[in-house]
Amino acid sequence: MRSSRRARGSATIVDVAAAAGVSPSTVSRAIRGHPDVGEQTRAQVLASADTLRYRPSTLARALASGRSQTIGLLVSDIANPFYPRLAKAVERECRKRHYSLVICNTDDSELESVEYVERLTDQGVEGFIHASVGIDEGPVLEALRDAKRIVFANRRPRSESVSYVVSNNEAGGRQLGEHLVSLGHRRIGFVAGPSWASSVEERRRGLSQALEGCGGQLLVAEGDFAATKAPQAVRALLAAAIRPTAIVGINDRVAGGVYGLLLDLGLHVPGEVALAGFDNIDFGWVQALSLTTVAQRTDTMGRRAVEILLRQLDKPSVRITRQELPMDLLVRGTTDAGQTSSRAEVP
Amino acid sequence: MRSSRRARGSATIVDVAAAAGVSPSTVSRAIRGHPDVGEQTRAQVLASADTLRYRPSTLARALASGRSQTIGLLVSDIANPFYPRLAKAVERECRKRHYSLVICNTDDSELESVEYVERLTDQGVEGFIHASVGIDEGPVLEALRDAKRIVFANRRPRSESVSYVVSNNEAGGRQLGEHLVSLGHRRIGFVAGPSWASSVEERRRGLSQALEGCGGQLLVAEGDFAATKAPQAVRALLAAAIRPTAIVGINDRVAGGVYGLLLDLGLHVPGEVALAGFDNIDFGWVQALSLTTVAQRTDTMGRRAVEILLRQLDKPSVRITRQELPMDLLVRGTTDAGQTSSRAEVP
DNA sequence: GTGAAAGCGCTAACAT
DNA sequence: ATGTTAGCGCTTTCAC
Numbered sequence: 001m002r003s004s005r006r007a008r009g010s011a012t013i014v015d016v017a018a019a020a021g022v023s024p025s026t027v028s029r030a031i032r033g034h035p036d037v038g039e040q041t042r043a044q045v046l047a048s049a050d051t052l053r054y055r056p057s058t059l060a061r062a063l064a065s066g067r068s069q070t071i072g073l074l075v076s077d078i079a080n081p082f083y084p085r086l087a088k089a090v091e092r093e094c095r096k097r098h099y100s101l102v103i104c105n106t107d108d109s110e111l112e113s114v115e116y117v118e119r120l121t122d123q124g125v126e127g128f129i130h131a132s133v134g135i136d137e138g139p140v141l142e143a144l145r146d147a148k149r150i151v152f153a154n155r156r157p158r159s160e161s162v163s164y165v166v167s168n169n170e171a172g173g174r175q176l177g178e179h180l181v182s183l184g185h186r187r188i189g190f191v192a193g194p195s196w197a198s199s200v201e202e203r204r205r206g207l208s209q210a211l212e213g214c215g216g217q218l219l220v221a222e223g224d225f226a227a228t229k230a231p232q233a234v235r236a237l238l239a240a241a242i243r244p245t246a247i248v249g250i251n252d253r254v255a256g257g258v259y260g261l262l263l264d265l266g267l268h269v270p271g272e273v274a275l276a277g278f279d280n281i282d283f284g285w286v287q288a289l290s291l292t293t294v295a296q297r298t299d300t301m302g303r304r305a306v307e308i309l310l311r312q313l314d315k316p317s318v319r320i321t322r323q324e325l326p327m328d329l330l331v332r333g334t335t336d337a338g339q340t341s342s343r344a345e346v347p
Numbered sequence: 348m349r350s351s352r353r354a355r356g357s358a359t360i361v362d363v364a365a366a367a368g369v370s371p372s373t374v375s376r377a378i379r380g381h382p383d384v385g386e387q388t389r390a391q392v393l394a395s396a397d398t399l400r401y402r403p404s405t406l407a408r409a410l411a412s413g414r415s416q417t418i419g420l421l422v423s424d425i426a427n428p429f430y431p432r433l434a435k436a437v438e439r440e441c442r443k444r445h446y447s448l449v450i451c452n453t454d455d456s457e458l459e460s461v462e463y464v465e466r467l468t469d470q471g472v473e474g475f476i477h478a479s480v481g482i483d484e485g486p487v488l489e490a491l492r493d494a495k496r497i498v499f500a501n502r503r504p505r506s507e508s509v510s511y512v513v514s515n516n517e518a519g520g521r522q523l524g525e526h527l528v529s530l531g532h533r534r535i536g537f538v539a540g541p542s543w544a545s546s547v548e549e550r551r552r553g554l555s556q557a558l559e560g561c562g563g564q565l566l567v568a569e570g571d572f573a574a575t576k577a578p579q580a581v582r583a584l585l586a587a588a589i590r591p592t593a594i595v596g597i598n599d600r601v602a603g604g605v606y607g608l609l610l611d612l613g614l615h616v617p618g619e620v621a622l623a624g625f626d627n628i629d630f631g632w633v634q635a636l637s638l639t640t641v642a643q644r645t646d647t648m649g650r651r652a653v654e655i656l657l658r659q660l661d662k663p664s665v666r667i668t669r670q671e672l673p674m675d676l677l678v679r680g681t682t683d684a685g686q687t688s689s690r691a692e693v694p
Numbered sequence: 695g696t697g698a699a700a701g702c703g704c705t706a707a708c709a710t
Numbered sequence: 711a712t713g714t715t716a717g718c719g720c721t722t723t724c725a726c
Contacts, residue, residue: 012718012719012720013720013721014719022696022697023697023698024697024719025697025722026695026697028720028721028722029721032721036695037695038695038696041696055465055468055469056469056719057410057471057718057719058466058469058471059409059410059469059718059719059720060410060702060718061720062702063406063407063410063702063703063704063719063720064701064702064719064720064721064722065720065721065722066702066721068406078431079431079629081426084431084452087425087452088425088426091452100466100470103449103450105434105435105438119447122403122405123406123447124404124406145356256635257635260635260636260637261635263635282426289607359702359703359704360703360704360705361704369713370714371704371705371713372705372706372712372714373711373712373713375705375706376705376712379705383711383712384711388711388712403703403704404704406702406703406704407702407704407705408703408704408705409704409718410705410718410720411703411704411705411717412704412705412706412718413705
């Protein structure tokens with residue numbers, strides 16, 4: 001009963017056309033909801049498509065139309081809990097708009113990123129959301145050829161001609177710093193991330209600003225986004241002539257690592273050293289630690305990034321969009337012992 | 348200078364053919380490394396392709412050849428650290444074989460899974476690795492139509508005609524149980540995952556077996572794979588007439604949640620209650636807790652799953668493959684206070 | 695409103 | 711070893 005010579009397992013548009021007694025073009029229109037098709041015809045076509053269990057080939061469609069309805073998301077490290085959160089938000093928005101998403105783990109390697117962009121472009125991917133913080137933007141933009149095909153999320157582009165949506169990391173850092181200062185802390189240790197990441201520098205600046213007013217001091221030790229360098233960093237911070245009374249991790253993951261180290265050193269948190277992080281990752285231990293943190297508005301970030309990208313794809317003439325999202329300080333037990341923590345719910 | 352009527356931004360195969368003075372088919376062969384092409388010709392073609400910065404359209408290629416060189420990976424929840432690990436392993440093996448991977452987050456929903464399978468099949472995806480444990484396999488297999496197009500990883504199919512590669516969860520549970528028994532524990536609490544997951548039941552069985560020999564008892568409280576149900580579970584376990592002296596979480600994430608609760612209750616780990624998990628996730632807190640755990644061989648699992656799937660795709664006549672991977676017990680501080688923990692490295 | 699014809703960019707027989 | 715001929719399954723002018 002199938003028509004195509006080399007079978008595909010599923011009916012084609014020609015099969016449906018035959019069954020409905022119309023031409024393939026009409027089927028195509030009917031299926032996509034094109035207005036120029038009679039009510040009778042449309043009903044008939046849809047019925048036939050249904051009985052034949054017809055499924056349009058996205059491949060053929062993309063090839064013929066030049067639009068794949070797919071975008072790519074570049075992330076640094078999908079094992080870093082911040083990224084799945086962002087990815088889910090992006091995915092949700094994509095679905096809503098009938099787009100597909102492909103997630104690319106770059107491991108912060110320029111080479112990998114460029115390869116992804118090239119390969120996916122070959123596959124017809126229309127545009128990208130770039131949330132991989134750890135690499136120079138140049139090569140990726142070059143591989144892309146058109147700056148309108150990308151939106152940066154969670155990182156600020158150096159280029160003037162790229163849209164982005166980021167958190168206001170400086171303000172976030174400042175809020176956290178002010179919170180600590182208000183608690184009496186004057187020497188704060190910061191286990192930073194790699195210095196090439198704009199968010200790291202911004203958070204550092206925010207913390208500094210909070211300390212400036214009161215003559216406090218920020219001690220910075222470089223680390224990474226995982227917790228691998230945390231031990232040296234903590235050691236360095238605690239070796240200072242006057243110990244910091246609070247330590248801030250560049251993210252919650254790092255803060256968690258720091259916590260373990262402090263425990264080992266017999267230092268009570270928050271009694272002897274207060275502790276805080278960034279990102280508010282939703283993880284058993286965070287609740288367990290009751291970690292004070294500065295949350296990013298991940299959902300909004302993902303949603304906006306998709307909105308901006310699709311708008312640019314549809315209408316390349318639109319202007320570049322730049323957005324800064326506020327961050328939310330969540331005060332919990334590791335900075336304020338009296339604070340109601342999530343643990344308090346447990347009898 | 349471009350030939351195609353409706354431009355694409357990049358040169359096509361006919362452009363290259365023209366530039367090299369040969370036919371498109373020859374270009375196609377030369378590019379794919381087909382043997383039937385003269386050395387001279389190949390060199391000439393490759394040179395022309397290079398100057399024109401030619402990039403083959405994967406889309407067109409897939410449509411014409413019927414092979415997209417892409418597979419899909421279905422995971423329950425990409426925010427669960429086990430899955431990124433698996434995903435990375437799968438991705439690595441895919442690259443090696445010049446395949447692309449698309450990762451699908453099913454949230455353990457049948458509907459989502461089926462939709463993914465259908466949508467990706469429309470997109471020409473050749474096959475799937477199914478690592479989403481939380482749903483009935485029926486609908487997915489049905490949507491797939493051909494059991495050779497799927498390999499289960501991290502979950503055991505009920506169907507006889509599906510290949511799989513899983514950890515030997517029962518043996519893993521038994522190892523952990525025996526370790527605890529050897530430490531003198533006779534009453535062990537188990538914060539299980541949802542009962543529909545085969546791995547949960549298997550781990551439970553393994554733990555039970557270890558306790559049987561010595562007249563011990565396993566107390567089971569149902570939870571989930573995140574730590575959301577951990578509080579009730581722990582409360583239930585500790586409410587027992589005789590408290591368990593050890594608690595095992597269905598995974599490290601849950602164990603981490605349990606840890607926090609025990610702390611809140613003022614119970615010392617491992618002094619008053621020993622604690623262990625599964626999966627050996629690589630996360631700041633795990634090192635901090637020095638959590639005893641049973642590791643899965645994620646890399647092997649991912650690699651094997653890809654091998655099996657591609658073999659079946661290439662040659663649908665091959666037999667179904669069933670593999671069980673051993674698990675590795677990692678004894679650390681939460682069960683054995685004297686144990687050298689990763690924390691010991693810190694001065 | 696509907697159909698015919700011409701591709702999208704590539705691969706795959708079949709010739710030679 | 712290379713060219714020719716047909717498509718893969720769909721969209722899209724352009725007629726009518």
